Structure formats: structure tokens, C-alpha cells
Amino acid sequence: MDLRIVILGAGNLATRLSIELKQHHFQIEQIYSRTAESASALADILDCPWTNDVNQVIKDADLYILSVSDSAFENLLHKLSIENGLLVHTSGSMPMQSLADFAKRIGVFYPLQSFSKQRDVDFSSIPICIEALNQEDENILFEIGHKISSSVQHIDSIQRRSLHLAAVFCSNFANHCYALAGEIASEQGVDFELLKPLIRETAAKIECLSPKEAQTGPAVRYDQNVMGCHESMLETHPLWRDLYSLISKSIFDLQKKQ
Amino acid sequence: MDLRIVILGAGNLATRLSIELKQHHFQIEQIYSRTAESASALADILDCPWTNDVNQVIKDADLYILSVSDSAFENLLHKLSIENGLLVHTSGSMPMQSLADFAKRIGVFYPLQSFSKQRDVDFSSIPICIEALNQEDENILFEIGHKISSSVQHIDSIQRRSLHLAAVFCSNFANHCYALAGEIASEQGVDFELLKPLIRETAAKIECLSPKEAQTGPAVRYDQNVMGCHESMLETHPLWRDLYSLISKSIFDLQKKQ
Numbered sequence: 250m251d252l253r254i255v256i257l258g259a260g261n262l263a264t265r266l267s268i269e270l271k272q273h274h275f276q277i278e279q280i281y282s283r284t285a286e287s288a289s290a291l292a293d294i295l296d297c298p299w300t301n302d303v304n305q306v307i308k309d310a311d312l313y314i315l316s317v318s319d320s321a322f323e324n325l326l327h328k329l330s331i332e333n334g335l336l337v338h339t340s341g342s343m344p345m346q347s348l349a350d351f352a353k354r355i356g357v358f359y360p361l362q363s364f365s366k367q368r369d370v371d372f373s374s375i376p377i378c379i380e381a382l383n384q385e386d387e388n389i390l391f392e393i394g395h396k397i398s399s400s401v402q403h404i405d406s407i408q409r410r411s412l413h414l415a416a417v418f419c420s421n422f423a424n425h426c427y428a429l430a431g432e433i434a435s436e437q438g439v440d441f442e443l444l445k446p447l448i449r450e451t452a453a454k455i456e457c458l459s460p461k462e463a464q465t466g467p468a469v470r471y472d473q474n475v476m477g478c479h480e481s482m483l484e485t486h487p488l489w490r491d492l493y494s495l496i497s498k499s500i501f502d503l504q505k506k507q
Numbered sequence: 508m509d510l511r512i513v514i515l516g517a518g519n520l521a522t523r524l525s526i527e528l529k530q531h532h533f534q535i536e537q538i539y540s541r542t543a544e545s546a547s548a549l550a551d552i553l554d555c556p557w558t559n560d561v562n563q564v565i566k567d568a569d570l571y572i573l574s575v576s577d578s579a580f581e582n583l584l585h586k587l588s589i590e591n592g593l594l595v596h597t598s599g600s601m602p603m604q605s606l607a608d609f610a611k612r613i614g615v616f617y618p619l620q621s622f623s624k625q626r627d628v629d630f631s632s633i634p635i636c637i638e639a640l641n642q643e644d645e646n647i648l649f650e651i652g653h654k655i656s657s658s659v660q661h662i663d664s665i666q667r668r669s670l671h672l673a674a675v676f677c678s679n680f681a682n683h684c685y686a687l688a689g690e691i692a693s694e695q696g697v698d699f700e701l702l703k704p705l706i707r708e709t710a711a712k713i714e715c716l717s718p719k720e721a722q723t724g725p726a727v728r729y730d731q732n733v734m735g736c737h738e739s740m741l742e743t744h745p746l747w748r749d750l751y752s753l754i755s756k757s758i759f760d761l762q763k764k765q
Contacts, residue, residue: 376701411695419688420709421724423681425758428718430677437669443634451678452710460686466679500683
């Protein structure tokens with residue numbers, strides 16, 4: 250595909266996605282970022298021009314991939330002028346229509362994964378969630394998606410919003426559970442390392458069991474002895490204790506529900 | 508090691524542990540379980556005698572591994588008579604001293620992992636947490652531990668209790684986060700499959716980043732726009748909405764703390 254692509258943003262997602270596109274021989278024409286430092290850092294990796302002046306953004310590119318934080322989103326769009334290119338964002342929470350005032354051809358290219366700049370990820374299994382205002386553009390986005398991933402799907406804005414919320418639960422919140430586990434262990438001088446095999450196995454289990462089938466622990470049987478003991482251990486951390494009670498209640502409720 | 512071992516219990520942990528011991532040529536003399544069905548099922552796998560009558564439990568074995576639920580624990584102990592063998596339990600939450608009235612030689616052999624009867628696990632990386640009343644018995648337990656795992660440590664009852672609570676967070680609670688993510692996605696007709704790569708990556712990240720470093724999401728920056736939108740999406744599930752608010756608050760608090 251002979252597309253001239255402009256990347257707007259140089260954060261975690263913009264970095265990993267543009268490197269991946271470049272590896273699949275897509276032509277990155279330009280990087281824009283608000284700060285010269287991050288724009289030039291990413292442009293160095295990609296060996297392409299960069300700018301931190303929104304007025305210098307190329308106007309006649311074929312595809313603009315907007316990958317900035319939700320808060321920087323609208324501010325940047327208002328300063329942007331796009332002639333005829335396809336403008337897509339990569340956000341889980343923004344509806345496609347949030348782009349409607351800024352380009353005629355709009356869409357979404359949302360890779361459902363948690364990215365870090367430093368950490369290489371295998372794109373081939375990352376679900377790419379796609380939406381576009383017209384079918385031709387959707388086809389273009391599907392074609393790009395299929396070059397980098399084996400899992401490309403049409404997901405509309407309502408579904409994507411739910412997926413994003415679901416992702417907060419199974420990624421951000423699950424990670425916080427790891428963090429609290431680490432805090433609790435370290436208070437007794439126990440190394441977080443000891444918990445890693447358990448974390449690995451807990452994640453691995455859902456490859457063959459549903460999370461509901463895989464659920465274990467005192468809350469499943471509402472074992473008030475163990476739960477009461479745990480809550481009293483958390484007495485000096487009232488927020489964690491409240492969290493313990495609420496999650497336990499939620500586990501028990503969900504197990505009952507059919 | 509020429510130990511004659513009796514396994515008391517035939518649940519998930521008892522099943523996986525006794526199979527593992529047998530594979531390392533330990534001699535399982537007998538399985539006891541309250542129900543004939545589960546006792547015989549496990550004894551079939553191990554090709555050893557079984558009983559569901561506590562009075563028939565061998566009295567002169569070298570090692571008794573008690574692996575029953577915390578609630579069945581004491582009831583079984585009161586009926587047991589052990590001549591001179593070493594009695595250990597496998598529970599994260601019970602102190603070693605809970606065995607003190609029932610045998611002279613006591614200890615704990617706690618594999619820190621979540622077990623399912625159907626699912627084979629690789630014991631070699633499972634931390635085995637060991638404690639014993641006297642040093643000689645602790646040496647025996649360490650020797651057994653080293654046969655099946657490369658991670659064997661002395662963990663006292665206070666530390667083990669904390670580890671168990673930490674395990675509830677990073678396993679039971681993390682799994683519940685997966686479950687809620689699945690519920691939220693499925694309400695919009697989105698397949699749980701799409702979330703699996705994210706769950707895998709979230710768990711994989713802590714191999715090289717601490718959970719605190721790995722933490723991402725709207726709660727880290729307390730992004731009230733996104734959080735408010737998520738909370739309103741959860742309006743029909745007040746418990747999940749409360750959970751969302753409380754975990755978000757806890758994430759933000761922990762990130763601030765140094």
C-alpha cells in the first residue's frame with residue numbers, strides 16, 4: 250500500500266504503532282508532537298521528518314493517525330488543517346464522531362493493548378478495532394490492520410467504549426491488585442517475586458477456563474472466618490479493607506448470578 | 508527419601524501435590540477423604556489405598572499432609588490419631604500452631620499457587636513456603652520441597668498469613684477483574700476473546716516492571732472526564748460502579764505514595 254502517513258503524537262501507542270507500521274514498509278511521512286524532544290526521538294527511530302509546530306504538519310498526506318491523550322485531543326484538532334486525507338484516532342473512549350468537524354473522511358484504528366515505549370509488543374495477536382464513516386475507508390483501515398495483526402474487527406463507537414471500560418478492569422485494575430499484593434507482602438518483609446508464579450498462572454488459566462469457572466478464594470464460598478481475618482489484617486489501611494469487602498461481595502454476587 | 512506419606516484430603520491442592528510427589532517417587536501410603544468418591548478417584552490416579560473412615564487412617568506413617576478446607580480442618584484433626592509422624596498442613600491462612608494439640612512434630616508445607624484438579628501445573632517454579640517446629644523436621648520439608656520446586660523458602664506463620672492475603676488480591680481479585688471485564692464487554696455483544704491478549708500482556712509486564720511502574724489508565728492521572736463517563740456507563744450496576752470509584756481512588760493514592 251502506497252500511503253503517505255502522518256503520525257500525530259509520540260506517546261506510548263504512537264511510538265509502538267508507528268514502529269510497527271514502518272517494519273511493514275509503510276511510509277511514515279512526518280511525526281508531529283507538541284514537544285520537540287519526543288517528536289525528534291520518535292523521528293530518529295523512524296528516520297523521518299518531524300515537527301512540533303502544528304502549522305507545519307503536511308496538509309496533503311493520505312492518512313493521519315491521531316494518537317494523543319484524550320485531553321490534548323480537541324485542542325490539536327482545532328489547529329489542524331487536512332485537505333483530503335483520512336483522519337483516524339486510536340482512542341478507546343472517544344467516539345468516531347469527535348473527528349467529524351475536522352475532516353471529511355474519518356475513522357478509528359484502536360489497537361486494544363497496553364503499550365509502553367520501552368517494551369516491545371507482538372502486534373500480531375493484538376485486536377485492532379476498526380470503524381470508518383464510509384466503506385472505502387473502512388476497507389483501507391482493514392487492509393492496514395491485516396498487515397500487522399491477525400485479529401482485525403469492525404467495532405462501533407458504543408462497543409469500543411465498553412471495550413475500553415472492560416480494558417480498565419482487566420488491565421489497570423488487575424495491575425492494581427498486583428500492586429496491593431506487593432504492598433501487603435512487603436510489609437512483612439516478603440518479596441514480591443514469590444507472587445509472580447501465581448500471577449502468571451491466574452492469567453494463564455483464562456486461556457482454557459472462563460474467569461467465572463476459574464474463580465477461587467474465600468469470597469466464592471463467602472467464608473466469613475477467613476474474610477474477617479483478612480479485613481482485620483487490613484485495619485491500618487481502611488481503603489484497602491473497604492476494597493477487600495466490596496470486591497468480595499462482588500465476587501459472591503457474580504458467582505450466584507447465572 | 509524413604510518416607511511413608513498419608514494425604515489427608517482430595518481437593519485441588521491435595522490432588523496436584525500428591526500427583527507431583529508420586530512423580531518424584533515419593534511413596535503415598537494412603538489417601539483419606541471424607542467422601543469415598545473423591546478418595547477413590549485420587550487413589551486410582553496414584554494407585555494406592557484409600558479410606559473415607561478417619562479411624563482407618565494409618566497411625567505410624569512418617570508424614571501426614573493435611574490438605575482440607577479451613578472449615579473442615581479442626582473437625583478432622585480431633586478425630587485423627589498420629590503416633591510419631593510429622594503432621595503438616597498446606598494452608599496459607601492457618602498458623603502452624605493450629606496443629607499443636609494433635610501431634611508432637613508439626614509444620615507447614617504451603618505451595619503458593621492456585622490449583623485446579625483438571626489443570627496440570629508446573630511445580631518447578633511454584634514457591635514452597637515451609638515452617639516446622641523443630642529444625643530436623645524443617646530440613647525434611649526443605650528436602651521434599653527441593654525435589655519438586657526450585658523455590659523453597661522458610662516463611663513463618665505471620666508472613667504466610669500476609670502472603671495468603673496478598674494472593675487473594677493478585678489472584679482471586681485480579682481474576683474477578685477479568686470476570687467483570689467479560690460481563691461489561693458481553694453486554695455490548697463483544698467477545699471476551701478480544702480482551703485475552705491484554706490480560707496476557709498485563710501479567711507479562713510485571714516480569715520486568717514493578718506493578719507501580721506498570722500502572723496505566725485514567726485513574727493514574729485522575730482523569731475525571733473519562734472516569735465520570737465510565738461511572739455513568741456502570742449506572743445499572745451500582746456495585747461495579749462503586750468498585751470502579753474505589754479502585755480508582757486506591758490507584759491514585761498508591762501512585763502518589765512514595
